[in-house]
Amino acid sequence: MSAGGTTFAAAAQGFVRDLEEDFVRVAATIARARSRGVQLLALPEAALGGYLSTLHGDGTDTDTPPQLDPDGPEIHRLAALAGDMVVTAGYCEAPDAASGGRPYNSAVAVTGDGVLGRHRKVHQPLNEHSSYAPGDRFAAFDTPVGRIGMLICYDKAFPEAARALAIDGATTVVCMSAWPASRTNRAPVLAEDRWARRFDLHDRARALENQIVWVSANQAGTFGDMHLVGSAKIVDPGGEVLDGTGSGPGLAVATVDVDAVVDAARRYMGHLRDRRPGSYGPEPATAGR
Structure with a gap:
């Protein structure tokens, strides 16, 4: 850990179907992060092999990501490239016996010593369920830079997901996305697009309501019929953006004394401490209908 805290980086970057090209890009981003003293680098969702070409298909699209063995x-x-750095990245995980023949939209956290943690995307937007099987849990895990959790893209639209990780002891949450601009009535300036604004609002709200450090990576550029919004950022426990890339490609970097800022945020207004779970009650059977 560097003097004064942990240095985090979140990438806004595009990735493609060609794994060799993706590893060239990953290696260059890791080298750039290492030159800035980064200890945890978040790469986007689907950094190894690219994302789906469309979210409006029926699962019959032949332009699908390569399915990778999680081991x-x-x-x-990826672990060898990470070395002494913690690196998180998304990929398409090959089906297992429980997935009904569909792969998972997954993420992994590694160092040169191997895998630290894994996550399978739970929440699926639009027609993503036609291409991927859903995950079913949220769990934090220990790393050389503290206890963290991982989410993938649409997971962050559900407050329960980040809250589950915070309750499990995560003081940093890494969210990896391939979040596009709106498909219809897209704003002429990408940063002003309504989906770009929602992306940023989710990042800041999840950090603030859980009083955690939030590291948000996203794909940038275009892929298939999607224009990705970039906007990688580091957010502090008060919901303030410490550094961001804007809508273009880049690397957001910030150094944070995680324990100090989380303790300070929770000292008086402790959102986890002051919860009243017994008052929330069971979810009504008709919810969402």
């Missing part, structure tokens, strides 16, 4: 050579290669 296979690509994950080991």
